[in-house]
Amino acid sequence: MxxxxxxxxxxxxxxxxxxxxxxxxxxxxxxxxxxxxxxxxxxxxxxxxxxxxxxxxxxxxxxxxxxxxxxxxxxxxxxxxxxxxxxxxxxxxxxxxxxxxxxxxxxxxxxxxxxxxxxxxxxxxxxxxxxxxxxxxxxxxxxxxxxxxxxxxxxxxxxxxxxxxxxxxxxxxxxxxxPVDQWKSVFKNAAAIKRWLNSLQVNYFHIESENIDLTVTPGEQRKWIGISGHNIPSFELFLSPDWRGTNGHYFADQPSYRSGNLVKGIRLTFRKGTAVDVAADMGVDFVTKQMKMDRGAARLGEFSLTDKRFSKINQYMANTLFDENYGGRWGNCHIALGASYADTYDGDIQSLTRAKKVQLGFNDSALHWDLVNTEKKRVVAHLTHGRRTTIYENGCFTY
The missing domain is CATH 3.40.1830.10 (Thermophilic metalloprotease (M29))
Known part of the structure; x- marks a missing residue:
C-alpha cells in the first residue's frame, strides 16, 4: 500500500x-x-x-x-x-x-x-x-x-x-x-520538554479525567524519556515509576488487541502498587489471566503522555504502536502493566543491577501491555516542597 x-x-x-x-x-x-x-x-x-x-x-x-x-x-x-x-x-x-x-x-x-x-x-x-x-x-x-x-x-x-x-x-x-529532518525537529522539541519535566522535584503525579483518578509515584532516580528512535512513530514521553506508589482508578477507553484477543473498556483499581480489581466491557477473563502471568504482571511498568502537537494520528489503528501515540483532540496517556524500562533510571545505567532495580521499585515481568486513555485530562505534579504544578492539560504539556 x-x-x-x-x-x-x-x-x-x-x-x-x-x-x-x-x-x-x-x-x-x-x-x-x-x-x-x-x-x-x-x-x-x-x-x-x-x-x-x-x-x-x-x-x-x-x-x-x-x-x-x-x-x-x-x-x-x-x-x-x-x-x-x-x-x-x-x-x-x-x-x-x-x-x-x-x-x-x-x-x-x-x-x-x-x-x-x-x-x-x-x-x-x-x-x-x-x-x-x-x-x-x-x-x-x-x-x-x-x-x-x-x-x-x-x-x-x-x-x-x-x-x-x-x-x-x-x-x-x-x-x-x-522525513529524517522532521524527526530531528521533533526530537529537539521533545528534548526541551523532557529537560523541564526532569527539573521538577516530584513526590507524585495525580491524573484525573472523567474515568481516571490515579496517583503515580515516580520514585528515586527517575527521568522522563521518549522520542528516542526506538519506535517509529513515537511521540510519547514516559517514565517507569516506582510501582509501589500507584493508587486509584485507571480506565482504558481505547480497545486493545493482544494475542488474538480483543479487549474493551478495561478498568483497574490499584492499591499499594498492585491492581487488586479488574473489570472490562469485553475480555475480562483474558485480562485477568494476563495479570497472573507472573508476580509483576499486575503492577505498573510505565506511565506515558503524548502531546497532540507532535502526533498526527487521529484514528484508532488497532495496533498499540500507533494507538499509544494517538494525538487526536485530547492527546493520550497510557500505562503499561508489567515490565519497566531501565533507561528511565537517572544515573549510570551500567550500575543498575537487578538488586538495585528491586530496591528502587523498577518492575520486572514478562508482560508489557500498554493500555490507552484518550479522554480530556489533567496531570498535576505534587512537588517535594509542597507546591503543585499542572504538567499536562487539554492534550498538551504545559511547557
Missing amino acids: LKETQLKRYADVLIWGLRTARSKPFKKGDIVLVRFNIDAIRLAEILEARLLEMGMNPIRRMSPTPEMEKNFFRLANRLQLVFDPPGEEDLYRHLNGSIFLHAPASITHLGTIDPKKISRFTLSKKFLRDILEDREQAGLFSWTLCMLPTAELARHAGLSDTEYTKQIVNACYLNRKN
Whole structure:
C-alpha cells in the first residue's frame, strides 16, 4: 500500500531511529537482526541494502505466518513450546541492533489459543530479552520497529486501506522529501520538554479525567524519556515509576488487541502498587489471566503522555504502536502493566543491577501491555516542597 518512494523514506527513518536509540555509535561489522512479516518483504529488501552499504552484517528472519503461529501454539507440547534453537542465545549475546517490520496478515488468529500456553512461551523467552536489555545498558545494542499498512489492520480499525495508509504516511512524515529532518525537529522539541519535566522535584503525579483518578509515584532516580528512535512513530514521553506508589482508578477507553484477543473498556483499581480489581466491557477473563502471568504482571511498568502537537494520528489503528501515540483532540496517556524500562533510571545505567532495580521499585515481568486513555485530562505534579504544578492539560504539556 506504500509507494516505493515512501518505503525508501521509511528505511531512512528506521536507520535514523536505530542509530539515535543507541548510546554508543555503530561500527562496521556490527550485527543487525531484521525481522519482518511477509507483507513487509520489500521494505526488508531496502533495509538490508542500506545496512550492507553501511558495512553492517544484517541477519534476516521472517516471522511465522498466522497459520504457522496458530499451528505452533495448537500443536506444540510443553517441551516444544519452550524449545530454543541451537545458537539462539549466542546470537543474542552478539547482536548490536534489531529492526522489526510489523505487517500482520491477521491479528485474531490466536484468539482460540489458551492464553496460558502463550504466557508459558513468553516467559521462556524472557532470558533473551534480559540479555538484550543488558547489552543496551552497556551501549552495545539498540532496536527500533515500525508498522506497515495491511488490509487486516484497516478492517479491524474500521478504515479503508487508503485511510489507514494515510495515517501511517502522515504519522511518520513519509510525505516529506526528507522525513529524517522532521524527526530531528521533533526530537529537539521533545528534548526541551523532557529537560523541564526532569527539573521538577516530584513526590507524585495525580491524573484525573472523567474515568481516571490515579496517583503515580515516580520514585528515586527517575527521568522522563521518549522520542528516542526506538519506535517509529513515537511521540510519547514516559517514565517507569516506582510501582509501589500507584493508587486509584485507571480506565482504558481505547480497545486493545493482544494475542488474538480483543479487549474493551478495561478498568483497574490499584492499591499499594498492585491492581487488586479488574473489570472490562469485553475480555475480562483474558485480562485477568494476563495479570497472573507472573508476580509483576499486575503492577505498573510505565506511565506515558503524548502531546497532540507532535502526533498526527487521529484514528484508532488497532495496533498499540500507533494507538499509544494517538494525538487526536485530547492527546493520550497510557500505562503499561508489567515490565519497566531501565533507561528511565537517572544515573549510570551500567550500575543498575537487578538488586538495585528491586530496591528502587523498577518492575520486572514478562508482560508489557500498554493500555490507552484518550479522554480530556489533567496531570498535576505534587512537588517535594509542597507546591503543585499542572504538567499536562487539554492534550498538551504545559511547557
